[in-house]
Amino acid sequence: MSRLLEVKNLSKFYTSKQGFFGAKSETVKAVNRITFHIDEQETLGIVGESGCGKSTTGRAVLRLHEPTEGEILYRGKDLCGLSLEEMKPYRQKMQIVFQNANSALDPRWTVEQSLVEPIRLHNPEIGRQELDQRIDRLMEEVGFAPMYKKKYPHEFSGGQRQRIGIAKAISVSPEFVVCDEPVSALDVSVQAQVLNLMKKLQRERKLSYMFISHDLSVIRFISDRVGVMYAGRLVEVAETKEFFENALHPYSRVLMAAVPKPVVMDDKDELYRGIGTIAKASKEGCPFCSRCAQADGRCRAEMPEQREVTPGHFVSCHLYD
Ligand code: ADP
Numbered sequence: 105m106s107r108l109l110e111v112k113n114l115s116k117f118y119t120s121k122q123g124f125f126g127a128k129s130e131t132v133k134a135v136n137r138i139t140f141h142i143d144e145q146e147t148l149g150i151v152g153e154s155g156c157g158k159s160t161t162g163r164a165v166l167r168l169h170e171p172t173e174g175e176i177l178y179r180g181k182d183l184c185g186l187s188l189e190e191m192k193p194y195r196q197k198m199q200i201v202f203q204n205a206n207s208a209l210d211p212r213w214t215v216e217q218s219l220v221e222p223i224r225l226h227n228p229e230i231g232r233q234e235l236d237q238r239i240d241r242l243m244e245e246v247g248f249a250p251m252y253k254k255k256y257p258h259e260f261s262g263g264q265r266q267r268i269g270i271a272k273a274i275s276v277s278p279e280f281v282v283c284d285e286p287v288s289a290l291d292v293s294v295q296a297q298v299l300n301l302m303k304k305l306q307r308e309r310k311l312s313y314m315f316i317s318h319d320l321s322v323i324r325f326i327s328d329r330v331g332v333m334y335a336g337r338l339v340e341v342a343e344t345k346e347f348f349e350n351a352l353h354p355y356s357r358v359l360m361a362a363v364p365k366p367v368v369m370d371d372k373d374e375l376y377r378g379i380g381t382i383a384k385a386s387k388e389g390c391p392f393c394s395r396c397a398q399a400d401g402r403c404r405a406e407m408p409e410q411r412e413v414t415p416g417h418f419v420s421c422h423l424y425d
């Protein structure tokens with residue numbers, strides 16, 4: 105398998121103005137110097153609690169939100185320096201599926217109209233007959249009879265609408281799809297259908313996915329490798345089997361311990377201390393140190409670098425220096 109995407113030291117900072125006339129400004133380091141890669145036909149799962157920077161990472165990789173710094177190498181080509189015109193072919197090759205398909209589908213348009221738009225945009229020369237055939241084929245690929253293309257988004261259930269959202273993303277034959285919590289709004293039984301569909305499409309169309317979810321069981325099902333984010337940092341990356349058998353970072357272990365029981369967000373709970381303030385995590389030191397049972401003076405003073413502990417298993421934690 106060859107390298108499709110290589111992301112090096114990617115950061116995205118947001119500056120928000122506060123106070124009268126924006127007198128005070130505050131910088132949120134939503135994504136802070138993260139490094140990872142995705143190979144052809146591979147799924148990298150990105151997991152972490154709400155607000156840790158998953159969506160920002162997905163959008164920054166696509167340059168939907170302009171990165172603050174870093175490199176995004178797509179088949180070796182750095183996307184960050186490209187002009188709008190130069191980005192065009194990559195806009196086709198790199199697509200996104202959102203949590204809510206309504207973000208991708210105009211309620212006033214039939215499914216057919218929604219699907220025509222991106223195909224026409226990237227293939228202006230295509231004729232009506234070929235366009236019709238392509239849309240019918242797309243409908244079948246995501247499990248609908250072609251006649252369903254005449255319906256409007258509100259006529260579909262949540263899971264069906266998400267399948268249409270997926271059809272739109274693949275309509276322009278991408279190689280890489282950022283999937284940002286695509287099943288998080290769906291019932292568990294419907295989640296499985298949509299995940300299976302995504303796996304099938306990946307096989308048939310040789311897609312690579314960056315699959316974002318806060319749900320470890322979803323991540324385990326879909327991913328070849330898993331990346332864990334915490335407060336804008338990528339704290340651990342490993343192959344899925346290795347990760348679930350041998351997670352190293354204290355935060356990864358907290359995440360796993362939270363799986364079998366319902367996660368109760370209790371302020372008094374040691375594990376969840378500091379939730380909600382994580383994006384403002386301490387400037388120096390490990391972002392997790394205030395919640396980590398094993399943190400010592402060094403963890404509070406010095407940010408751990410990413411280290412490859414065993415082949416392919418990366419962790420940013422002083423415990424493994
Ligand atoms: P996740 O997807 O993991 O829930 P996000 O990437 O959406 O997290 O957000 C990461 C952090 O960046 C949060 O603290 C969020 O409030 C902040 N953030 C996200 N988008 C913006 C924005 N457009 N402007 C300012 N802050 C933002």
Ligand code: MG
Pocket residue numbers: 158159160285
């Ligand atoms: Mg998100």
